[in-house]
Amino acid sequence: LVGIDLPLVQAPIGRAATPRLVAAVSGAGGLGMMALSWTRPERVAGVVEQVRFLTDRPFGVNVILAWDQRARVEAALAAGVRVVSTFWGDPAPFASMCRQAGAVHVHTVGSAADARAAVDAGVNVVVAQGWEAGGHVLGQVASLPLVPAVVDAVDPVPVIAAGGVGDGRGLAAVLALGAAAAWVGTAFVVAEESGAHPSYQDAITTADETSTSYSVLFDGGWTDAPHRTLTTAQVRAWEEAGRPASGARPGEDDVVANEGTRAIRRYAADVPTAGIDGDIGSLPHYAGQSAGLVTTREPAAVIVERISTEAAATLQGAIAPQESGPAVQ
Numbered sequence: 001l002v003g004i005d006l007p008l009v010q011a012p013i014g015r016a017a018t019p020r021l022v023a024a025v026s027g028a029g030g031l032g033m034m035a036l037s038w039t040r041p042e043r044v045a046g047v048v049e050q051v052r053f054l055t056d057r058p059f060g061v062n063v064i065l066a067w068d069q070r071a072r073v074e075a076a077l078a079a080g081v082r083v084v085s086t087f088w089g090d091p092a093p094f095a096s097m098c099r100q101a102g103a104v105h106v107h108t109v110g111s112a113a114d115a116r117a118a119v120d121a122g123v124n125v126v127v128a129q130g131w132e133a134g135g136h137v138l139g140q141v142a143s144l145p146l147v148p149a150v151v152d153a154v155d156p157v158p159v160i161a162a163g164g165v166g167d168g169r170g171l172a173a174v175l176a177l178g179a180a181a182a183w184v185g186t187a188f189v190v191a192e193e194s195g196a197h198p199s200y201q202d203a204i205t206t207a208d209e210t211s212t213s214y215s216v217l218f219d220g221g222w223t224d225a226p227h228r229t230l231t232t233a234q235v236r237a238w239e240e241a242g243r244p245a246s247g248a249r250p251g252e253d254d255v256v257a258n259e260g261t262r263a264i265r266r267y268a269a270d271v272p273t274a275g276i277d278g279d280i281g282s283l284p285h286y287a288g289q290s291a292g293l294v295t296t297r298e299p300a301a302v303i304v305e306r307i308s309t310e311a312a313a314t315l316q317g318a319i320a321p322q323e324s325g326p327a328v329q
């Protein structure tokens with residue numbers, strides 16, 4: 001549908017998705033996704049141009065529908081983008097904009113019912129996001145039961161599996177569940193081309209599968225939105241304080257970091273990027289349970305190659321005839 005060689009999508013990972021990352025993934029045969037939710041609409045065409053300068057392969061853009069995104073999507077479509085992904089809101093107005101522009105509309109859901117509603121609204125491809133995913137998380141169903149439920153609910157519409165895929169075994173697993181591809185976020189946060197702050201990347205590569213928490217803690221700029229992060233000292237301090245509500249948390253008004261002249265307060269939702277200075281550890285370290293599978297910083301093309309080669313070997317191994325042991329009487 002979107003003209004890629006490998007069933008692997010670099011999930012939009014907020015401001016950690018840079019033009020270099022998107023282009024590297026698309027250039028390696030996957031699909032790179034540029035997250036545009038915080039890009040000024042008048043800058044969208046320039047960002048699309050930056051990716052195009054680096055690759056002639058297809059790529060997509062993503063917006064979070066927690067605020068008005070029409071101007072950004074209009075700008076991306078006018079710049080010729082042909083894959084648009086939406087998350088966290090009503091996809092219907094964007095389905096018609098994409099249809100008119102001849103673009104593929106991809107929408108992320110956390111349940112089979114939401115998947116059906118998205119397809120009824122005109123969405124072309126559904127992303128089924130399991131709750132083990134990193135970043136903001138829609139539902140509370142894990143990928144293993146969610147993906148087949150969504151596949152059955154929207155058949156024959158293609159489904160992409162998000163959440164928990166950190167290596168080729170995970171890609172093979174979601175293909176076996178009926179997904180057309182995997183949507184991988186955490187593993188690309190640590191790519192060399194990612195915009196993530198190096199200390200945040202190091203925290204992911206040293207984490208294991210038990211190192212994450214699901215909470216609503218980091219709500220500055222995006223409220224009432226559950227998310228999965230590493231269980232950092234900041235998360236533990238809030239838990240030890242009895243999980244107080246927004247407005248009553250320790251150090252609520254502290255400025256903990258800066259990006260140029262912009263002050264970032266404690267509990268802000270900002271992804272820690274390399275351009276931020278200050279107490280990086282107090283910012284949300286978005287990561288999925290797949291962090292346990294992610295152990296090194298590597299170029300994005302190496303990550304794409306490793307995951308897809310390992311998936312192919314896993315699937316081959318799964319269907320190869322087994323050595324027969326001694327006959328059991």
Ligand SMILES: Cc1cc2nc3c(=O)[nH]c(=O)nc-3n(C[C@H](O)[C@H](O)[C@H](O)COP(=O)(O)O)c2cc1C
Pocket residue numbers: 011012013014015016035037062063064086087108129132133134135136162163164165183184185186187189271286287288289290
């Ligand atoms: C740092 C980070 C930022 C994210 N930002 C976005 C975003 O801007 N838009 C979006 O649709 N999803 C976003 N997500 C969610 C991912 O698209 C995806 O669903 C998730 O990473 C998949 O699970 P995984 O982390 O186990 O691979 C983000 C995830 C992470 C880890």
